Amino acid sequence: MEKVVIVGTGCAGLTAAIYAGRASLSPLVLQGLQPGGQLTTTTAVENFPGFPEGVDGPDLIMRMQAQAEKFGARFQFGTLEEFDPGGPHHRIKVDGQWLETETLIVASGAAAKWPGLAGEKQFIGHGLTSCATCDGAFYRDVPVCVIGGGDSACEEANFLTRFASVVYLIHRRDTLRASKIMADRVLANPKIKPLWNRKPVEYLADEEGHVRGIILEDIQTGAREELAVKCIFVAIGHTPNTAPFRGKLDTDDNGYLVQHDTVRTNVPGVFAAGDVADHVYRQAITAAGEGCAAAIQAERYLAARE
Secondary structure (H helix, E strand, O other): OEEEEEEOOOHHHHHHHHHHHHOOOOOEEEEOOOOOHHHHHOOOEOOOOOOOOOEOHHHHHHHHHHHHHHOOOEEEEOOEEEEEOOOOOEEEEEOOEEEEEEEEEEOOOEEEOOOOOOOHHHHEOOOEEOOHHHHHHHOOOOEEEEEOOOHHHHHHHHHHOOOOOEEEEEOOOOOOOOOHHHHHHHHOOOOEEEEOOEEEEEEEEOOOOOEEEEEEEEOOOOOEEEEEOOEEEEOOOEEEOOHHHEOOEOEOOOOOEOOEOOOEOOOOOEEEOHHHOOOOOOOHHHHHHHHHHHHHHHHHHHHHHO
């Protein structure tokens, strides 16, 4: 019987592990298919407090894990396959084996949706990203593009005009799917250039393996063109990693866990932290804050039961 099991090793899960470890709860932390989460795909993080010169995403994750281990957190590789909520305790199935725990912190994150082009993985973090807030400031006075046509894409494009010389907005249709107010704001911005009825078909690399451009195809004519950009921001949505919990924990229409009273779920003793529940901010620091809150809530829940 575990006191605390934490699912996920991004900023939310690792911060929860630090706090639970310091509370002498000896948390078990499950590392899934992408240990470290989305931050491991970011080559430089400049907006995490305490690092004025910036820090590599993987380095930040390794430091946080070492800190959690220092306080007694235990790490185990494994994929959570099933979740069985109970009264006095909960059961989870990890790689075919059932574990029991008094509390569960779900910090399994969300996966960005990508166009799925050839060689995509090698470009992520090297001119291909899904977070303008994280990486926009690295691309001052150069051309960039945003792929997408919804509210998120419009927000990213507007944000990037603070830095880039021009922002190309690439959309498969001839009208935006975004809300009217967002669409009007984008279309009125002189630094945003919509490219309608286009789809990306190939990333172009420079000699160092960084993005130097993208090839687009006109959906109506089939004609192809090369667009020179220094960074490609993908804004076609995220998929929260909540499959084992659906139908058992409350989720919204897009599959994100619903939080009550900060980080509680609808099941007592189960807490949600980070991008698995947050579809608004999606920042390392906000995920860390929720991980802290989840660990404190779990500690108080256990104390109340005792």
